[in-house]
Amino acid sequence: MSVLEIRDLHVTVGEGDDAKEILRGVDLTVRSGETHAIMGPNGSGKSTLAYSIAGHPKYTITGGTVTLDGEDVLAMTVDERARAGLFLAMQYPVEVPGVSVSNFLRTAATAIKGEAPKLRTWVKDVKTEMAGLEMDPAFAERNVNEGFSGGEKKRHEILQMRLLKPRIAILDETDSGLDVDALRIVSEGVNKTREEGDVGVLLITHYTRILRYIQPDFVHVFVNGRIAEEGGAELAEKLENDGYAAYVKGSTEVASA
Amino acid sequence: MSASPENTSTTELTTDTAALASELFAPGVGAQAGPPTTPAEGTGVAPGAHSHGGPAPTGSPAERFTSTDPDAFGVPTGREETWRFTPMKRMRTLLDGAPSDAHLTWTTDLPEGVELTSVEAGDPLLKALPEPADRLAALARQRSGGAAVVRVKSEAQLDRPVTLGLAGTGSDDIVWGQLVIEVGAFARATIVLDHTGLARYAGGVAIIVGDSAQVTLVSVQDWAPGTVHGGQYDAVVGRDATFKQVVVTLGGDLVRLVSNVQYAGPGGTAELFGVYFADETQHQEHRLWVDHAVPNCRSNVLYKGALQGEEARTVWIGDVRIRPAATGTETYELNRNLVLTDGARADSVPNLEIETGEIVGAGHASATGRFDDEQLFYLCSRGIDAETARRLVVRGFFADVVQLIGIDGLQDRLMAAIEARLGALPGLEEQSVEQPA
Numbered sequence: 001m002s003v004l005e006i007r008d009l010h011v012t013v014g015e016g017d018d019a020k021e022i023l024r025g026v027d028l029t030v031r032s033g034e035t036h037a038i039m040g041p042n043g044s045g046k047s048t049l050a051y052s053i054a055g056h057p058k059y060t061i062t063g064g065t066v067t068l069d070g071e072d073v074l075a076m077t078v079d080e081r082a083r084a085g086l087f088l089a090m091q092y093p094v095e096v097p098g099v100s101v102s103n104f105l106r107t108a109a110t111a112i113k114g115e116a117p118k119l120r121t122w123v124k125d126v127k128t129e130m131a132g133l134e135m136d137p138a139f140a141e142r143n144v145n146e147g148f149s150g151g152e153k154k155r156h157e158i159l160q161m162r163l164l165k166p167r168i169a170i171l172d173e174t175d176s177g178l179d180v181d182a183l184r185i186v187s188e189g190v191n192k193t194r195e196e197g198d199v200g201v202l203l204i205t206h207y208t209r210i211l212r213y214i215q216p217d218f219v220h221v222f223v224n225g226r227i228a229e230e231g232g233a234e235l236a237e238k239l240e241n242d243g244y245a246a247y248v249k250g251s252t253e254v255a256s257a
Numbered sequence: 258m259s260a261s262p263e264n265t266s267t268t269e270l271t272t273d274t275a276a277l278a279s280e281l282f283a284p285g286v287g288a289q290a291g292p293p294t295t296p297a298e299g300t301g302v303a304p305g306a307h308s309h310g311g312p313a314p315t316g317s318p319a320e321r322f323t324s325t326d327p328d329a330f331g332v333p334t335g336r337e338e339t340w341r342f343t344p345m346k347r348m349r350t351l352l353d354g355a356p357s358d359a360h361l362t363w364t365t366d367l368p369e370g371v372e373l374t375s376v377e378a379g380d381p382l383l384k385a386l387p388e389p390a391d392r393l394a395a396l397a398r399q400r401s402g403g404a405a406v407v408r409v410k411s412e413a414q415l416d417r418p419v420t421l422g423l424a425g426t427g428s429d430d431i432v433w434g435q436l437v438i439e440v441g442a443f444a445r446a447t448i449v450l451d452h453t454g455l456a457r458y459a460g461g462v463a464i465i466v467g468d469s470a471q472v473t474l475v476s477v478q479d480w481a482p483g484t485v486h487g488g489q490y491d492a493v494v495g496r497d498a499t500f501k502q503v504v505v506t507l508g509g510d511l512v513r514l515v516s517n518v519q520y521a522g523p524g525g526t527a528e529l530f531g532v533y534f535a536d537e538t539q540h541q542e543h544r545l546w547v548d549h550a551v552p553n554c555r556s557n558v559l560y561k562g563a564l565q566g567e568e569a570r571t572v573w574i575g576d577v578r579i580r581p582a583a584t585g586t587e588t589y590e591l592n593r594n595l596v597l598t599d600g601a602r603a604d605s606v607p608n609l610e611i612e613t614g615e616i617v618g619a620g621h622a623s624a625t626g627r628f629d630d631e632q633l634f635y636l637c638s639r640g641i642d643a644e645t646a647r648r649l650v651v652r653g654f655f656a657d658v659v660q661l662i663g664i665d666g667l668q669d670r671l672m673a674a675i676e677a678r679l680g681a682l683p684g685l686e687e688q689s690v691e692q693p694a
């Protein structure tokens with residue numbers, strides 16, 4: 001049983017006079033077994049929230065706290081946060097030339113588990129998970145994210161989540177850029193993880209589409225750096241029909257897709 | 258005259274700074290690599306690519322002067338275009354050109370279908386070779402007084418690489434060398450020049466690639482500290498032939514290699530790959546000259562270097578010329594430098610001269626910088642500690658090119674040498690061997 005608690009989180013980007021406040025007091029609690037959807041228009045700060053929790057150096061925390069089971073997440077290095085059980089599936093996964101997927105996955109698993117996984121079971125696990133995500137085995141020999149299509153990158157992110165078995169998984173727009181088949185496959189991967197274990201999921205999305213595949217317990221509408229409204233799955237339906245106009249004056253951004 | 262993008266409408270100019278920078282280098286960090294000697298846009302500093310047209314950033318002459326007579330070049334002072342990056346004091350002994358009979362120690366592995374002989378000075382074979390392009394190369398041609406010749410029979414399919422282990426003996430005498438590699442039509446061959454030991458060495462290597470032959474030439478500079486090595490490589494690529502060169506420069510005090518490519522007929526492909534790793538006080542200079550003078554040929558250049566330690570210095574010059582007759586040319590060149598510590602400096606000068614609009618594509622890019630924060634963040638966000646992440650990135654940076662050699666044993670040896678230079682990579686050896694797929 002794990003709890004990620006975010007309290008009055010304030011975050012800026014940029015240095016000195018250029019510093020710009022993006023998160024303006026975020027409160028959110030994610031427990032094991034819960035799935036939270038964060039929905040908001042472009043530029044509202046959703047990725048900033050995800051990156052701040054993961055510890056990206058670009059963001060400066062100017063106020064508030066983030067704890068995982070009472071431990072101060074903000075005091076941890078990026079790798080310590082991952083080893084504590086946090087995982088971020090990125091909106092824009094990064095290319096790492098010359099580092100093969102297989103080497104990367106095994107290095108990451110070794111770091112998370114604290115010891116190298118047994119080769120035979122590991123190879124089997126990777127194969128099984130790749131098959132589940134309908135990924136070609138040849139994928140393992142390619143360099144991390146290099147030349148991957150948008151859909152391949154997202155599958156690779158979910159593959160990592162499956163193998164690293166985090167306590168809290170944050171999925172930042174994992175649905176964007178996926179065709180219907182890929183969306184279904186990726187969603188099945190997430191649902192399997194929810195069924196198998198006690199993971200808490202924070203699903204960040206712009207569109208309601210993925211919520212037809214992954215049923216959220218809570219929906220938070222994220223506007224202008226803070227949560228503007230909260231509710232259950234029914235809130236997603238409202239967004240589906242009305243878009244973000246009720247929250248952002250003059251907004252024509254739609255949430256249905 | 259070099260063409261500007263406007264009047265080369267069929268030219269696809271790749272100057273994708275953003276993509277390059279985001280791939281490997283954090284923005285705005287390149288300045289630590291030290292200012293370039295020429296204010297060529299972006300070179301040696303921020304990640305960047307170069308615009309085409311206008312005055313050539315290298316100031317390369319329209320025609321490169323070549324001669325077999327060393328004195329025709331005069332004695333370089335260090336102000337000449339071709340010598341301005343080179344530490345002349347350390348090069349002086351070679352440039353003085355004292356005659357000598359000293360040799361490297363040869364250890365050869367010659368597969369079936371390969372013959373090793375020699376020719377005397379004045380042999381017609383030598384007269385037909387591309388001429389030396391600087392005084393040092395001319396001295397090497399003259400002082401070596403003949404040449405060793407490796408011949409690969411036409412249509413030969415070698416069952417293993419030709420390996421010439423060339424070891425310095427530690428003597429102070431200069432070694433002058435000339436090697437000619439002739440590969441017959443339709444043959445397929447890999448030749449490895451494996452330089453080790455301590456030497457003062459000036460060596461010319463000419464490689465004549467027969468029509469439709471496929472040749473890989475690997476030149477490893479794994480010299481002992483203190484070695485000075487100057488060399489000129491000339492490839493003449495036959496009709497529809499493919500020539501791949503992989504240069505790996507790790508050791509020595511001063512290594513300066515000039516690689517030239519010309520095409521003897523249409524349809525040729527040249528792939529010039531290189532990696533270099535300069536530590537404290539090492540100077541590694543790689544100068545390329547690809548001369549497209551016949552139609553429908555391709556060239557692809559990828560050089561990657563890393564630098565660490567005080568006064569580590571690398572120079573990369575990539576000259577590509579597309580002459581008016583070279584319609585249908587496709588060329589791309591890329592140089593990347595990873596500056597690991599303060600006090601190191603990388604110069605990078607790509608130069609593309611396009612004299613016909615009728616080409617398939619031409620592009621170049623150069624980027625010099627520190628680690629990319631995004632790559633490190635990505636790896637660390639998967640639980641990998643920063644130190645291991647850094648080593649993974651550098652290892653990957655090199656592996657990207659080393660894996661193009663295509664000889665497993667040699668690749669492993671070179672990666673091990675690189676890793677030794679980086680310090681031990683905790684727990685990584687066991688992991689690179691086994692693949693899940």
Ligand SMILES: Nc1ncnc2c1ncn2[C@@H]1O[C@H](COP(=O)(O)OP(=O)(O)O)[C@@H](O)[C@H]1O
Binds near residue numbers: 020040043045048058
């Ligand atoms: N480095 C930066 N400097 C200035 N503003 C930034 C920077 N990075 C992001 N922003 C701004 O922060 C805001 C929130 O961005 P982001 O968190 O990516 O939003 P979302 O994920 O909801 O689309 C946007 O207005 C964006 O322009």
Ligand SMILES: [Mg+2]
Binds near residue numbers: 046172
């Ligand atoms: Mg976003």
